[in-house]
Amino acid sequence: MAEQLDVSAGRTCVELFAGGGGLAMAVERAGFRPLLFNEIDRRACETLAHKAEAYEVGGERPPIPGPGERPPLLMGDIRKVDFDYLKGHVDVLAGGPPCQPFSLGGIAKGDEDDRNGFPHMFRAVREMEPKAVICENVRGLLRPSFKPYFDYIKRELSLPFEQRKDGSTWRDHDEVLRHLLETNAVDPHERYDVMHFPVNAADYGVPQIRNRVFIVAFRCDLRINRKRFRQLVKPRFSEASLHEHMIDGSYWARHPEVPREVRGRVMARIPQQPLLRSDAERLLPWRTLRDAIKGIDGQEPLPPVERLDRKEHNLGGFTDHIGWPDARIYPGHTPNELDRPAKTVKAGVHGVPGGESVLLLDDGTHRYMTVRETARVMTFPDDWALAGPRGEKMRQLGNAVPVLLGQVFASAVATVLEEAERPR
Incomplete structure (x- = not known):
């Protein structure tokens, strides 16, 4: 895991596209105090509201919370949020902009898709001027067909204050950005050093095969040690x-x-x-689905599921540990095996293909994974309560960042920020 560091209680963060809270939890565990969450999905907002004060977008501006105070949750469309009031207050801006434009499971329209959340992330960077930015997204961003646009995303994050003109294409804007980066004519306070990392969550202690990409940026005036950061986020499993x-x-x-x-x-x-x-x-061994069910990092073992029905019952005191009937396996829809990391947890808005939510048991039978088992595969703590019916809970988990994976990157950010700001 990334080296842990005691960071100042004054370190702060903002989480956009917060979803069910995976990346937000990871950044907070790394020592950053949340100043704001933003999310549009109603059920995800209900999940987050148990630890945040809820405000509707378009209503009153939320206060900046002090240490020990509940952070505000702005519920609604990010396009209607003004972040200027947070300028100079934010160490880390984190979020997973909607990935459907780039996902292999979606229609893959990329920049043309109005669900592309990156432009809104970049506006937030301009208005807050954070010291660091952490973005997580699907590996589909690295597909050859998207490479020109992915390179543009990184250049746009490098120079977020150089805004795209109305009516211009992203390719026109990219030419402007290329020229500015080549001439090195931008104030370091308005320029970011951008890195990206293709990752498999299993290589970071998550009991799941989950291929993603992290984009991390640091404000250039901070003079972050890039080599040190890359060392801290190297796989350990x-x-x-x-x-x-x-x-x-x-x-x-x-x-x-x-x-x-x-x-x-x-x-x-x-x-x-x-x-x-x-x-x-x-390296350490990959963790398996059997490891997750038995408990990792001090968790108690989950009790076996002995009945399959849709009634609300919680085995052994664990919430959402409910056996769900009617699981099927067939060619192309094969179950998870206990002695491997789980398959990628998917949101499954239109049904989950491939058997990702089905589990093969030692006796040769199979069943659906419980929500609690799925949450463990995403390395969510057992006391994190997800809102909504089963389908909504599974969707929040499928859209989330595994907590342990996010924590590696957030802890590395905390370390290099602390080291860069020490008196020389």
């Missing part, structure tokens, strides 16, 4: 190490309940001579 732990028996020692025949099937599928590294280079 690997599939090869998981295989090594299975071969040497340490994985199975953590799970003595696994039947011998199940263990045999798993071992028959993995390389029996994985690439071994020196102790100094050895």
Whole structure:
């Protein structure tokens, strides 16, 4: 994991496109005090409202909270929010702009799609002038067909104060940005140093295969150590190490309940001579779905699901741990396996393809994953309450940033900001 650092209680953050709160939780865990959340989805707002004071967009301007005070939640369209009042108060601006324009699962219209949230993120940067920006999005942004626009996104974040003129195309604006970056004629206070990182959440301790891209930017006048930041966000977990732990028996020692025949099937599928590294280079093993259900980082094991119905009951005192009937598997719709990281949790607004929400049990039967199991796969804490019916809760989780993944990047931001601002 990224190195942890005690940051000043005065460090602050703002979270846009906050959704169910995954990235917001990660940034707060890294030591940043939230000044504002913004979200438009009604159910996600209900989830966030248990820790924030709710205000309607277009109503009164929320106050800037002091230490120990509940942050405000602006509920509504980001296009109607004025962020000028936060200028000079924000260390980190974080958010996951809507990804449907770039998702492989969507219509992939990119810049032409009016759901593209990046222009609104950049306006917030201009109005707040944060020290750092953290954006998370789908890996589809890196597809060859989107590469020119992705490069433009990074240049636009580099020079957020150079606004696109009305009526001009993004390509016209990109030419202006290219020229300014080449001539280096912009005040460092109005220019950002931008980096991007393709990631698989499993490589950061999340029990899920989830390929995403992080875009991180620092205001140039801060002179952040780029090499140091890249070192802090390097992956610390690997599939090869998981295989090594299975071969040497340490994985199975953590799970003595696994039947011998199940263990045999798993071992028959993995390389029996994985690439071994020196102790100094050895990574931690990927965490599996079985690890998540049993509990990671001090969590209590989830009790087994013994009945499948749609009635509200919470097993062992865990909320949202409810067996859901009618799961199916068939070619192209295969279930999650316990001894692998889970498949990517998807929002599934129009139904989840591929079996991502189905779980294969040791006895050969299968069922839908509970909301609580899915939340664990997203590394949400067990006491985080999601609002709405099951489908809405699963959608919030599918749209979220895994908390542990976001925390690695937010903690690294905290570290390099603290180091850059120490007296020299």
